[in-house]
Amino acid sequence: MADRNFSASHLPGFTQIALLVFALLYLPIAVLVVYSFNAGTTSGLWEGFSFRWYGTAWQNDAVQSATLRSLGIAVSASIIATFCATLAALGTTRRKSFRGQTFIYVMINQPLMVPEIVTAVALLIFFASIKVATGYQGLGYLIAAHSAFCIPFAYLPIRARLEGMDLSLETAAADLYATPWMTFRRVTLPLLAPGIIAGAMLAFVISLDDVVITEFVKSGGQDTLPTYMMGQLRRVMTPEVNAISSVLLALTVLLLTAFFLLTRKND
Amino acid sequence: MSAAEDSRDKASVRSAWLLSAPAIFVLTFAACGPLLIMLVYSFLTKGQYGNVEGVFSLEGWRSILYSEDIFDPGVFVWADAHLTIFWRSVKLSILTTLLTLLIGFPTAWFIATRPPKSRPLWLFLITIPFWTNLLIRTVAIFEVIRNEGVINTVLLWSGLITVPFQITYTDTAVFIGMAYVFLPLMVLPLFAAIDRFDMRLIEAAYDLYASRFAVLRRVILPIVRPGVIAGSILVFVPSLGAVVTPRILGGGKNMMIGNFIELQFGQGRNWPLGAALSMTLLVIVTVALLVYVRAANRETSHG
Amino acid sequence: MKKLLTATALLLATSSLASAEGQLQLFNWGNYTSPELLAKFEAETGIKVTVTDYDSNDAALAKIEAGGHGFDLVVPTHQYVPIYAEKGLIVPLDLSKIPNHANIAPEWMDVAWDPGRTLTIPWQWGTTGIAVDTAVYSGDINTSDVFLNVPPELVGKINIVPEMNDVVNLAVMWAGGEPCSEDTAVLKKARDALLAAKPNWISMDYGATEKMSSGEWKASVNWNGSTMRIRLALPTAAYGYPKEGYPVWMDSVALLKDAQNVEEAYKFLNFIAEPENAGMISAFARYANGIAGSEAFMPEDMKTAPEVVIPEEFKAAGKFIPTCSPKAQEYMTAIWTELQK
Numbered sequence: 001m002a003d004r005n006f007s008a009s010h011l012p013g014f015t016q017i018a019l020l021v022f023a024l025l026y027l028p029i030a031v032l033v034v035y036s037f038n039a040g041t042t043s044g045l046w047e048g049f050s051f052r053w054y055g056t057a058w059q060n061d062a063v064q065s066a067t068l069r070s071l072g073i074a075v076s077a078s079i080i081a082t083f084c085a086t087l088a089a090l091g092t093t094r095r096k097s098f099r100g101q102t103f104i105y106v107m108i109n110q111p112l113m114v115p116e117i118v119t120a121v122a123l124l125i126f127f128a129s130i131k132v133a134t135g136y137q138g139l140g141y142l143i144a145a146h147s148a149f150c151i152p153f154a155y156l157p158i159r160a161r162l163e164g165m166d167l168s169l170e171t172a173a174a175d176l177y178a179t180p181w182m183t184f185r186r187v188t189l190p191l192l193a194p195g196i197i198a199g200a201m202l203a204f205v206i207s208l209d210d211v212v213i214t215e216f217v218k219s220g221g222q223d224t225l226p227t228y229m230m231g232q233l234r235r236v237m238t239p240e241v242n243a244i245s246s247v248l249l250a251l252t253v254l255l256l257t258a259f260f261l262l263t264r265k266n267d
Numbered sequence: 268m269s270a271a272e273d274s275r276d277k278a279s280v281r282s283a284w285l286l287s288a289p290a291i292f293v294l295t296f297a298a299c300g301p302l303l304i305m306l307v308y309s310f311l312t313k314g315q316y317g318n319v320e321g322v323f324s325l326e327g328w329r330s331i332l333y334s335e336d337i338f339d340p341g342v343f344v345w346a347d348a349h350l351t352i353f354w355r356s357v358k359l360s361i362l363t364t365l366l367t368l369l370i371g372f373p374t375a376w377f378i379a380t381r382p383p384k385s386r387p388l389w390l391f392l393i394t395i396p397f398w399t400n401l402l403i404r405t406v407a408i409f410e411v412i413r414n415e416g417v418i419n420t421v422l423l424w425s426g427l428i429t430v431p432f433q434i435t436y437t438d439t440a441v442f443i444g445m446a447y448v449f450l451p452l453m454v455l456p457l458f459a460a461i462d463r464f465d466m467r468l469i470e471a472a473y474d475l476y477a478s479r480f481a482v483l484r485r486v487i488l489p490i491v492r493p494g495v496i497a498g499s500i501l502v503f504v505p506s507l508g509a510v511v512t513p514r515i516l517g518g519g520k521n522m523m524i525g526n527f528i529e530l531q532f533g534q535g536r537n538w539p540l541g542a543a544l545s546m547t548l549l550v551i552v553t554v555a556l557l558v559y560v561r562a563a564n565r566e567t568s569h570g
Numbered sequence: 571m572k573k574l575l576t577a578t579a580l581l582l583a584t585s586s587l588a589s590a591e592g593q594l595q596l597f598n599w600g601n602y603t604s605p606e607l608l609a610k611f612e613a614e615t616g617i618k619v620t621v622t623d624y625d626s627n628d629a630a631l632a633k634i635e636a637g638g639h640g641f642d643l644v645v646p647t648h649q650y651v652p653i654y655a656e657k658g659l660i661v662p663l664d665l666s667k668i669p670n671h672a673n674i675a676p677e678w679m680d681v682a683w684d685p686g687r688t689l690t691i692p693w694q695w696g697t698t699g700i701a702v703d704t705a706v707y708s709g710d711i712n713t714s715d716v717f718l719n720v721p722p723e724l725v726g727k728i729n730i731v732p733e734m735n736d737v738v739n740l741a742v743m744w745a746g747g748e749p750c751s752e753d754t755a756v757l758k759k760a761r762d763a764l765l766a767a768k769p770n771w772i773s774m775d776y777g778a779t780e781k782m783s784s785g786e787w788k789a790s791v792n793w794n795g796s797t798m799r800i801r802l803a804l805p806t807a808a809y810g811y812p813k814e815g816y817p818v819w820m821d822s823v824a825l826l827k828d829a830q831n832v833e834e835a836y837k838f839l840n841f842i843a844e845p846e847n848a849g850m851i852s853a854f855a856r857y858a859n860g861i862a863g864s865e866a867f868m869p870e871d872m873k874t875a876p877e878v879v880i881p882e883e884f885k886a887a888g889k890f891i892p893t894c895s896p897k898a899q900e901y902m903t904a905i906w907t908e909l910q911k
Contacts, residue, residue: 231600
């Protein structure tokens with residue numbers, strides 16, 4: 001019977017494929033980091049080891065403010081998007097189908113269905129008229145635009161998690177006279193957490209990646225890291241961009257390590 | 268239906284709308300609402316130097332399918348260039364979705380079956396590369412697959428090949444690049460779907476069923492179906508509208524639909540055609556999506 | 571969470587003060603503005619210049635036309651200047667506020683797109699020609715045949731810069747027409763040549779500076795400044811001026827109608843027409859600038875560079891692409907679509 005003993009964590013080949021995927025995932029990243037130490041002026045031709053581009057990036061105000069702006073927008077937009085998406089997922093899953101359900105579903109997924117350039121031009125025209133009417137040209141427009149296109153990315157994982165989530169625990173809680181809010185906080189939310197985290201991470205990453213919509217919505221002095229790099233792409237892309245990305249990567253890894261060490265202690 | 272049941276249903280519908288309200292508000296303001304502008308634009312005359320003029324015209328819609336031969340005024344020809352571009356986009360997007368599903372499923376499974384403590388770590392490992400921006404990631408992929416890149420260098424050095432593989436500037440490069448770029452969009456929803464299930468149930472099921480295949484089909488697939496649906500949508504649709512990856516990895520020789528629409532709003536100066544093309548794409552994708560979701564749901568309920 | 575909200579609120583608040591005193595908003599091509607130039611300007615005038623990037627003339631035009639952008643100055647390519655002017659997006663300059671206007675070189679003073687130079691101050695100008703690694707191909711490079719009848723040595727190794735105006739007009743001039751031609755016989759010849767040559771091209775992409783320096787490409791339809799950078803990394807690279815005709819272009823700075831920092835903008839316009847400062851602009855992006863006397867302040871290697879100083883025998887073939895008529899534009903787009911389908 002020993003060979004009939006089934007372990008879900010060891011489906012044949014799955015571990016190998018997964019590890020290979022992780023390796024391939026990090027291969028371009030490794031190349032990117034290596035080239036950040038390139039002494040030459042292009043990211044494609046290795047001319048020796050140097051910290052030159054870290055120095056340039058450190059002194060480049062434009063790059064630094066663009067990076068901070070990108071992060072600020074991504075944090076704000078992913079919070080807003082995840083909040084809206086979680087509520088919408090709770091509202092549209094696990095209930096009798098009703099008129100308008102398809103409408104809500106299509107509405108939420110709409111940003112996925114249109115190429116970015118179209119949304120970008122539409123938003124340019126719409127927001128520009130608001131900008132002219134109100135005189136406000138701040139980052140609010142970029143945050144609103146990013147929140148909107150991040151919603152479907154946050155919504156789908158949360159919905160996938162909710163669908164078929166075991167109802168019995170919630171019913172049990174309700175039977176024990178827990179208020180709906182308590183049931184939600186103590187039972188539903190913890191069960192939903194992995195979906196919410198997955199959704200929030202997707203939203204964050206998607207916001208951080210956006211070029212086209214940002215390019216059209218931004219006002220004066222609102223370059224994000226991607227639009228800054230897009231401007232470089234046409235002329236010369238120096239390893240400076242690699243250096244910034246490497247620093248961001250290192251920061252991410254440091255933060256996550258700290259996070260894990262701390263939560264481990266608390267356990 | 269009793270009156271009590273009826274009012275409960277009504278309350279449920281009301282709460283559904285209330286809960287969806289914030290999302291609908293944000294989307295109306297910053298996505299769907301402005302898109303109506305595009306719908307209007309598709310029925311206007313193109314401006315001399317881009318933009319539109321406020322004169323009604325069906326030219327934008329007509330020129331999607333057939334247009335006046337530029338060298339033969341008066342003769343209308345089938346716009347085969349548009350169809351070629353459209354077909355290439357659909358083909359590459361389907362391939363991308365299949366590839367990400369093929370490698371994303373084992374990866375998500377692997378993460379979901381790690382001990383609970385290390386699971387978040389693996390999840391983060393899958394997203395960390397995506398904290399670097401899409402553009403630079405795509406450029407990095409280029410560095411890996413180019414003729415003097417890591418892969419070709421290793422293959423040449425090992426003697427497996429004598430001439431470097433020309434991967435860059437082909438449809439293959441676009442497809443590989445999109446699969447790389449969109450992989451977490453597949454893995455995360457899959458993970459969310461797999462993770463909620465008790466693995467012991469599968470193990471128990473395995474004891475009851477005869478083969479691995481039966482377990483996969485009868486037990487695992489129904490569980491992960493919502494994740495597969497979500498992941499496929501998240502990969503397929505953005506692939507269809509991709510602009511940056513085809514431009515950098517494909518070398519710009521062969522457009523995808525996103526590039527073609529971009530051309531109309533840029534150097535092509537034909538906004539109505541661009542608007543009409545995007546509306547067409549929107550309708551096709553919506554219909555495909557609805558059919559797909561309906562079919563998937565029906566299968567689940569027959570389960 | 572609370573902190574985050576406060577931070578967000580701050581972020582929102584500060585960015586709406588963009589038009590404060592001592593500020594200037596410049597909307598320019600990416601990686602085109604020398605940071606040293608801006609530092610010098612700030613040291614001299616106390617005005618802080620914020621640069622925002624764009625990567626295509628049409629995107630910039632669409633954005634400016636929509637309004638509410640917050641920019642003071644924009645740097646369009648010459649054929650876009652009449653469009654901006656016709657749409658009323660830029661205003662004539664008050665030349666009394668730009669004493670350095672007189673420094674503009676005579677040949678750049680009375681140009682077709684801006685007679686008398688009352689709308690724009692030169693930023694940089696250049697040409698679109700052909701960069702070739704002469705170690706791979708040693709034939710004549712001063713002809714569009716290099717990319718339209720690709721020599722065997724370069725098959726599968728030549729790139730085309732994806733600029734519709736430049737590429738189609740190169741082919742039109744090669745076919746014996748004038749830029750922005752509406753002559754269908756010429757256009758047909760140009761289209762057929764482009765379509766026949768396409769299978770021999772490796773790509774239609776930007777980034778020639780990196781990819782030719784690294785040997786990925788052996789030739790490319792390319793801009794002159796970029797080619798000079800390639801030559802500095804790869805000494806066998808050379809720049810060809812197609813004798814059938816090649817595009818010359820100039821990017822110039824214009825004052826926007828809804829500029830909020832007008833006085834600051836004039837100070838900047840005057841500043842960049844100073845030869846020393848114009849020299850700094852050129853030293854950064856490696857293109858010539860159109861200000862007389864600026865050569866003295868350019869790096870040594872630019873003063874004699876054959877990419878920057880057009881050799882006498884090729885001067886006549888250089889042509890400014892005018893603002894094409896809508897009809898000509900339609901022809902170009904149709905050819906371009908067929909080329910990239």
